[in-house]
Amino acid sequence: MFKKSTASPGGTDTLIGEESILEGNVRSRASLRVEGKVHGDIHCEGDVTVGKNGAILSNVRARKVYNAGIIEGAVQSDALVIHASGEVNGNIHVGSLTIAEGGIFQGSSKMVAHTVNETNVHQLDKKKKKKAEQKAEGSSS
Helix, strand or coil: CCCCCCCCCCCEEEEECCCCEEECCEEECCEEEECCEEECCEEECCCEEECCCCEECCCEEEEEEEECCEEECCEEEEEEEECCCCEEECCEEEEEEEECCCCEEECCEEECCCCCCHHHHHHHHHHHHHHHHHHHHHHCC
16 A cells, blocks of 8 residues: 655655645655744754755754754754755754855854764764773873
């Protein structure tokens, strides 16, 4: 009756339309396009694209984020592109950042060479914890 999902991070399978308001967290294996409003965290294995009239009022974690609208919250991504009409108000943790003339970014930024998917973030946390443990062992000798 129901087919197994074949969604992939490369394909867009969800569109939140201009007249739509979504309240709640969103998780997607494929890419997502926001033309309306989202009030809730987005975790997307693919890309997130925010149209000129789109707004995300929470945190975004995605492979790449293309913003022509408004994001009010933290962004974790391999790449963040803020178009001329785009605005990001929040802290970002990205591999690369591009801001077109006229685009707005207010917050702090941290550039990383690693992808931001959950596996790699978890691995980075393990590395930090291990370094901290090694440092503590070294200072207690």
